[in-house]
Amino acid sequence: MKSKSNILLIVVAAVLIELTSLSMYWFSSQGIREEVKHRAETELNVKSLEIQKVMAAVEARTSNSAWMVERTLSQPDSLYTVLRHLVTGSEDIVGAAVLFEADYYPQKGRWYEPYVVKRRGGIEEMQLGNADHDYLNRSWYRTAMAAGRGYWSDPYFDGEGAQTMLCTYLYPIRDGAGKTVALLGADVSLDWLSEVINADHIYPSSYNIIISRTGHLMACPVESLVLRKTIQEVTAKSRDTTAGYINRQMMEGQSGQAALTDEAGEKQYIFYAPVEGEQGWKMAVVCSDSEVYGSLRTLSFALLLLMIAGLALMSYIIWRSVRNARTLLNAESQKAALDKELHIASSIQQALLPKDFRQERQDVAVHAQLTPARQVGGDLYDYYIRNEKLFFCIGDVSGKGVPASLIMAVTRTLFRTMTAHEAQPHRIVTAINDTFSEDNPNCLFVTFFVGVLDLPTGRLRYCSAGHEAPLLIEGDKLSTLPCAPNIPLGAMAGWDFKTEERMLADDADLFLYTDGLTEAMNASEELFGKERVKNTLKPGTPNEIIDTMEAAVKVFVGDADQSDDLTLLAIEYKRQKCTNIIDDSITLPNDIETVPQLSAFVDKVCEQLHLDMSQTMKLQLAVEEAVVNVMNYAYPAGSRGEVRIDALATADRLKFVITDSGIAFDPTAKGDADTTLSAEERPIGGLGIHLVRHYMDSINYERVDGQNILTLRYNLNKK
Numbered sequence: 001m002k003s004k005s006n007i008l009l010i011v012v013a014a015v016l017i018e019l020t021s022l023s024m025y026w027f028s029s030q031g032i033r034e035e036v037k038h039r040a041e042t043e044l045n046v047k048s049l050e051i052q053k054v055m056a057a058v059e060a061r062t063s064n065s066a067w068m069v070e071r072t073l074s075q076p077d078s079l080y081t082v083l084r085h086l087v088t089g090s091e092d093i094v095g096a097a098v099l100f101e102a103d104y105y106p107q108k109g110r111w112y113e114p115y116v117v118k119r120r121g122g123i124e125e126m127q128l129g130n131a132d133h134d135y136l137n138r139s140w141y142r143t144a145m146a147a148g149r150g151y152w153s154d155p156y157f158d159g160e161g162a163q164t165m166l167c168t169y170l171y172p173i174r175d176g177a178g179k180t181v182a183l184l185g186a187d188v189s190l191d192w193l194s195e196v197i198n199a200d201h202i203y204p205s206s207y208n209i210i211i212s213r214t215g216h217l218m219a220c221p222v223e224s225l226v227l228r229k230t231i232q233e234v235t236a237k238s239r240d241t242t243a244g245y246i247n248r249q250m251m252e253g254q255s256g257q258a259a260l261t262d263e264a265g266e267k268q269y270i271f272y273a274p275v276e277g278e279q280g281w282k283m284a285v286v287c288s289d290s291e292v293y294g295s296l297r298t299l300s301f302a303l304l305l306l307m308i309a310g311l312a313l314m315s316y317i318i319w320r321s322v323r324n325a326r327t328l329l330n331a332e333s334q335k336a337a338l339d340k341e342l343h344i345a346s347s348i349q350q351a352l353l354p355k356d357f358r359q360e361r362q363d364v365a366v367h368a369q370l371t372p373a374r375q376v377g378g379d380l381y382d383y384y385i386r387n388e389k390l391f392f393c394i395g396d397v398s399g400k401g402v403p404a405s406l407i408m409a410v411t412r413t414l415f416r417t418m419t420a421h422e423a424q425p426h427r428i429v430t431a432i433n434d435t436f437s438e439d440n441p442n443c444l445f446v447t448f449f450v451g452v453l454d455l456p457t458g459r460l461r462y463c464s465a466g467h468e469a470p471l472l473i474e475g476d477k478l479s480t481l482p483c484a485p486n487i488p489l490g491a492m493a494g495w496d497f498k499t500e501e502r503m504l505a506d507d508a509d510l511f512l513y514t515d516g517l518t519e520a521m522n523a524s525e526e527l528f529g530k531e532r533v534k535n536t537l538k539p540g541t542p543n544e545i546i547d548t549m550e551a552a553v554k555v556f557v558g559d560a561d562q563s564d565d566l567t568l569l570a571i572e573y574k575r576q577k578c579t580n581i582i583d584d585s586i587t588l589p590n591d592i593e594t595v596p597q598l599s600a601f602v603d604k605v606c607e608q609l610h611l612d613m614s615q616t617m618k619l620q621l622a623v624e625e626a627v628v629n630v631m632n633y634a635y636p637a638g639s640r641g642e643v644r645i646d647a648l649a650t651a652d653r654l655k656f657v658i659t660d661s662g663i664a665f666d667p668t669a670k671g672d673a674d675t676t677l678s679a680e681e682r683p684i685g686g687l688g689i690h691l692v693r694h695y696m697d698s699i700n701y702e703r704v705d706g707q708n709i710l711t712l713r714y715n716l717n718k719k
Helices: 002-071 076-088 139-147 192-197 242-251 289-323 328-351 401-419 425-438 529-536 542-557 592-608 613-633 689-695
Strands: 093-100 114-119 122-127 156-158 164-174 180-189 207-211 217-219 256-261 267-274 282-288 364-371 379-386 389-397 446-454 459-465 471-474 477-480 500-503 507-513 566-574 582-589 642-649 653-660 698-704 707-715
Touching (some): 002 093, 076 093, 192 217, 364 542, 425 459, 507 542, 582 592
Antiparallel strands (some): 256 267, 364 566, 379 389, 471 507
8 A cells, every 4th residue: 555655656746747847848938939029029129220310310411401402592503512511411421412303503404413422532523413314204303302391212222423222311492482493312321231230130040131112122131132122022932821921011011920931941930010210111030940949949859858768767667666566676766766856846946046146236235045845845035136126035835845846936937927017016916916816726825025125225115925024134233124914825816915115224134034944943843933033143245144044043953854945035235325427417397398408418428428429329319218208297288397317427337317296107117119100200209218228228217205216327338
């Protein structure tokens, strides 16, 4: 009978281990799928912004130069001076021309097209218009004249003027009566497109393509196809009908993703979106299935072989046990096989926990240690930093062994999932509790503590679900962090958890633990207890605090067996105190018309720090987007208020602190901009928080004393 029980235990353990492996594979594949989508969409957005930044700058400079051309209409020979000013004032414009309607200047003939172009030897002036270069009968000329506004031509190779691949922005020129008499054209070389699409790919073999409004390839891995083939011609022979669907979607300016099989039988993932702006371009990212999932499949195949080998060995052991259940040899074989599988499960469990604090910071240090009573246990902890906030948790699953380890793995996964987009501890705990409570047939519960520490201010928000209250050291004072009485996770859905707050001192230590510490038992069945914990706890680094506590428990327990999982987590917080080389501020009313004042303020700060033009433009865009968001959302329509912008800089970091007294508004929770709208239709600041995240190294929002405080940080030591 005992042999049959042992066999049953082995079978149950094998099934649980296999379920753990399958669960990890499923979660991994889901995570990879979402990560690929996120990275592809980010690459499309970032490269679209880089393209639009160039094109928008050309549009602005061309339209701003139109009045100079209109003022010079009575002096046709002076137009070259205006064009030279337009070309030399922009790195992106390689040539510029004014294309007049037929016989506008009778003395100049039917065609008059003064043109200025950059050459290696300098600036060259010429008159291009003639019978061989009859721009009057070109479709782009007629279209632009009829449009009455700025118009981007399709890409083309200019063999007469710039002698390179160009795209021209045409802007109407009107006489004193308001009639369109000419077009001011700015030629933009597209050589930089190759640098944009070939930089920072999400995978080594992935690549980008860009097509024009007519479907012609503007940039792709095969240079011989550029401007010679359309996307429809390239994919015409594809056996996969999805190629035609993708072509139609891209030509219609849609965004999306699809998978198709190429001629070599390789599966590809296509992510596509329109490029913002009037030029009508579309862009796509192409990733190989073998590269996206290759590592996971290799690992899965190895795990499959191990599982098959383990099952085969398990089957053999069971067969031998049934045949000769009472022999000591078979019993030892069964135990060895179970220990091996549990060791794998323990390795998987430990791999889920952070091993060290990888971010180099001066204001916070974290260390933790988990010692299971068995090879696998039910304790857990986790910590990481997002948006200048330290998210951390500690928990204790009821029960021990493999079932508790599975709950531990799920709890840690849910914690990471929730904190990826949520910073309120009670909402995090509520969501995890409701998930567990929906389906908990084994009635397993988890005591759980979640904390969110705002590193710039020291404000700690936390929520405890029936867990031991942490201990706080501030100077020489030791206290217990007040925690509202709450039920553990999984006990009841819909429980009303609350977030509690505490401001930490500039130099504070926080110590968290599971009941494996206070209930550690020696040979005389005495408990270690909370008083011994408090007497042992002294200020120090997180490593020193945990090492000291573990040593005290080891001495107390002696030779007695460990009765429960033991988990310790220590956090050291030191608010940064830096010497500012710049401490300046500006206060603006909530009126977007004052944005030019903000631009001048940021430009002054950047000039003091000797930042280059590229860095200055990025900082201006990011700060303007953040401030305009505050003006638009923190103050309701019709209300008055002020926005204060402080610029603080040390030798290593530049910080902009944006403060307002409006309604509570967290810009970091705002969604991305609607990139389907044109530049004219999109309101100021419409690029949204993703633009700020792209250009700044970190962002942080806090609501303190009735004020919204948004902090943007930029690392001055970037290479």
